[in-house]
Amino acid sequence: MTSTDANATASPLELVRRTLGQAWRDLLSIYYTNTPIWRLLKSVGLLFFGFFCWSASSLLLSYGVDWTVLTYTRAYGFVLILWGPLTHAVVVPFVIRLRRTADRPIFRSVARHGSKINLSVFLTLVLILGTAPVSPMLLDFQSSLQNGSGSDVNPDLVCSKSDGEITCQLSDSDGIDAVVVTSGGREIERLEGPPFEFTIREDDLEEVVGQKEFVVELRDADARTLRRYRRYVSSVPER
Secondary structure, rough: HHHHHHHOOOOOHHHHHHHHHHHHHHHHHHHHHOHHHHHHEEEEEEEEHHHHHHHHHHHHHOOOOHHHHHHHHHHHHHHHEEEEEHHHHHHHHHHHHHHHHOHHHHHHHHHHHHHHHHHHHHHHHHHHHHOOOOOOHHHOHHHHHHHHHOOOOOOEEEEEOOOEEEEEEEOOOOOOOOEEEEEEEEEEEEOOOOOOEEEEEHHOOOOOEEEEEEEEEEOOOOOOOEEEEEEHHHHOOOO
């Protein structure tokens, strides 16, 4: 009986199982293909895919989409930018070579489980950085989004932190009548006139999708929002 005949007589569940099994075998075949051109294609492909996941997730988070899964897709993309090329340019060729040359039990064990070890380390890093993101992976698109509002008011918001307190100030106060600071939708500071400099405590800030953040809104005399800045505590530099 040919594979075509077997598929024709198989149940839908069996057909799905065979399709998934074949897809998995094809994926493993591509994963272990070790020619220079395939190493280059896989490395470049994962580099761009990681950048897409990182930037797209950061953009959605900047829009205020508070889905926890986005913090992990952001971490996945950030780690993949480095880990994808490292895997296919270094780890996979090393594992394949070790499988051919290993003559000691410990080396043979490493060669046999090398890909699983590599994948486990990768997923562990994604989970850690998704739960506790570091400053270099935090992209803030908020300012660039607000630049499209048509307002001429666009001062820099400069913040620094020390001993559990965050101090911020604007580079220019022209055209601004009020500054409102919120965290998790709760107002924690309001300034009705210059100088627009304020200090807030980290303990007063709400945690959103796994990290503390605050939003600074610049308003005009009609209480219309001119600019909005979102700042993550982890991205504020120490002074």
